[in-house]
Amino acid sequence: MALTKEQTQHFYHKLLHMQKELSGEKKKTQSMTEEVGELSNGVDNHMADHGTLVTDRMTDQTVKEIDRELLEEVNHALQKIKDGTYGICEKTGQEIPYERLEAVPYARMTVEAQADVEDDLETDAPSFEREFHQQVKDLSNKETIDQKSSQTYEILNREQDSN
Incomplete structure (x- = not known):
């Protein structure tokens, strides 16, 4: 309809x-030197x-x-x-x-067409981008967010073991 x-x-x-x-109108941001100058007041910045x-x-x-x-x-x-x-x-x-x-x-x-487009983008994306998107999904998925079995946790564990 x-x-x-x-x-x-x-x-x-x-x-x-x-x-x-x-x-x-957005808040006007200061330049980095102005911001650093405000912090210093003659003292070295941390x-x-x-x-x-x-x-x-x-x-x-x-x-x-x-x-x-x-x-x-x-x-x-x-x-x-x-x-x-x-x-x-x-x-x-x-x-x-x-x-x-x-x-x-x-x-x-x-919603269905949007999901198809996003799936196509993920399929066509380089492997590191697909891995990144999977990590974001893992971290935002309520079912996997606290589980050590998600792909994100596996990657983090591998990186820690190699150090």
């Missing part, structure tokens, strides 16, 4: 709100202070990149509303269920 005008308007406003949040700064900077950059990519997806969804193709799977041409759009209003595909 195609989305009604009211449902499409609901998602349009939801996407506009997301767009506004993502493109709003390596941990520098490590914290670097970690914070990397976190900020990662969040900004994620926000930028999400903003692109939101803008794409808004364009699809204008084009009249919103809610249609880009892979299969089927309608994306309302519940999926409610959870992910910028979704381009149905």
